[in-house]
Amino acid sequence: MGYQTDAVHAGQHPEESTGAVITPIFQTATYAQEAPAVHKGYEYGRTGNPTRLALEQNLAALERGKFAYAFGSGMAATATVSQLLRGGDHVICTANVYGGTARYFRQVMAQFGLQIDLVDTSQIANLERVWRKETKMLFVETPTNPLLILSDLRALAAFCHDRQALLVVDNTFMSPYFQRPLELGADIVLHSTTKFINGHSDVVGGIVITNRPEIAERLAFLQNAVGAVPSPFDCWLILRATKTLPLRMRQINANAMTIAEFLQSDRRIQKVYYPGLKNHPQRELALRQQLDPYGQPGFGGMISFDLPDFETAKRFLTGIKLFTLAESLGGVESLICHPTSMTHASVPAEERRRIGLSDGLVRLAVGIEDVEDLIADLEHGLERV
Numbered sequence: 001m002g003y004q005t006d007a008v009h010a011g012q013h014p015e016e017s018t019g020a021v022i023t024p025i026f027q028t029a030t031y032a033q034e035a036p037a038v039h040k041g042y043e044y045g046r047t048g049n050p051t052r053l054a055l056e057q058n059l060a061a062l063e064r065g066k067f068a069y070a071f072g073s074g075m076a077a078t079a080t081v082s083q084l085l086r087g088g089d090h091v092i093c094t095a096n097v098y099g100g101t102a103r104y105f106r107q108v109m110a111q112f113g114l115q116i117d118l119v120d121t122s123q124i125a126n127l128e129r130v131w132r133k134e135t136k137m138l139f140v141e142t143p144t145n146p147l148l149i150l151s152d153l154r155a156l157a158a159f160c161h162d163r164q165a166l167l168v169v170d171n172t173f174m175s176p177y178f179q180r181p182l183e184l185g186a187d188i189v190l191h192s193t194t195k196f197i198n199g200h201s202d203v204v205g206g207i208v209i210t211n212r213p214e215i216a217e218r219l220a221f222l223q224n225a226v227g228a229v230p231s232p233f234d235c236w237l238i239l240r241a242t243k244t245l246p247l248r249m250r251q252i253n254a255n256a257m258t259i260a261e262f263l264q265s266d267r268r269i270q271k272v273y274y275p276g277l278k279n280h281p282q283r284e285l286a287l288r289q290q291l292d293p294y295g296q297p298g299f300g301g302m303i304s305f306d307l308p309d310f311e312t313a314k315r316f317l318t319g320i321k322l323f324t325l326a327e328s329l330g331g332v333e334s335l336i337c338h339p340t341s342m343t344h345a346s347v348p349a350e351e352r353r354r355i356g357l358s359d360g361l362v363r364l365a366v367g368i369e370d371v372e373d374l375i376a377d378l379e380h381g382l383e384r385v
């Protein structure tokens with residue numbers, strides 16, 4: 001089926017007893033059994049739920065994967081994936097990964113004997129430098145937040161598979177509409193469905209997707225054994241949102257491209273980070289790797305840009321009205337944030353300087369509003385710069 005058709009239909013069928021077109025919210029903790037162990041495929045709400053299954057099948061189809069498992073947050077998805085490992089194993093993670101992911105590996109999994117190195121995964125030489133015989137997983141985010149550095153997923157998959165390690169990709173930033181890492185060789189893809197997949201800033205959730213049956217079997221076991229599952233209502237909300245994922249992503253991408261070009265043409269802005277811009281150093285990789293299901297390149301809705309310093313950024317941000325000053329991303333409404341004081345405040349100043357994250361950096365998460373209104377809002381902010 002075509003991608004838009006899958007977005008609307010995959011995993012969903014009219015409900016058998018009533019014909020309800022929309023998959024109901026099966027808000028139940030348990031299921032009646034006809035006789036001991038004789039049931040309709042569902043025993044207990046943590047183990048399985050029809051609304052959750054519909055969401056899992058829908059998202060498996062959109063990532064072009066076979067097996068998907070839903071979780072109560074993106075972090076619950078990451079935590080469950082990390083439980084595929086054992087104490088003593090070594091993980092390499094993208095240095096500029098979502099802060100909560102780095103915190104989880106460093107401050108939680110390290111207590112259980114997991115070893116972790118964070119490196120710039122855009123350069124394979126960095127992996128060679130820290131690779132050990134215990135390395136079992138490479139955990140990659142591309143593009144990174146907020147500097148939008150890309151890693152070459154096809155090359156990383158080949159590198160990992162030569163060494164019998166798993167490539168895990170956090171695909172939250174691109175959504176499956178503009179990047180499908182399983183098609184590029186990744187073993188596991190995960191998302192914070194809180195972001196583009198749900199797209200309405202009203203649910204916290206996560207999903208893990210794979211094509212490999214032995215990994216799927218273990219993930220199904222862990223989903224039940226660990227139990228970090230989402231509520232049926234949250235699954236229903238996300239399922240409602242995925243029907244419009246292609247439409248939203250196309251509008252977000254078009255808006256973001258126009259805004260990135262506007263920002264780049266403004267002399268008050270020092271540097272714009274957006275892989276769709278002709279001068280982005282990894283544009284060629286973006287054109288190869290970030291493709292919609294119909295083969296057209298897409299660059300997503302995240303844009304960052306440098307203002308001279310924190311004071312200027314503050315003046316700019318207080319002039320903005322339509323973009324809401326808030327953390328998070330991926331919703332239909334545009335958000336704006338100042339990474340140094342907000343999303344990345346926990347990254348030590350020295351580390352921020354090392355990776356090039358300046359105090360004047362501003363990050364946009366572009367939504368689906370009229371682009372003229374978004375640009376007018378940015379112009380108001382720039383008048384104060």
Ligand SMILES: Cc1ncc(COP(=O)(O)O)c(C=O)c1O
Nearest residue numbers: 073074075098170172192194205
């Ligand atoms: C790229 C990325 N991965 C994972 C997460 C964690 O997801 P959640 O907040 O749904 O637990 C986030 C949250 O911001 C994120 O941006």
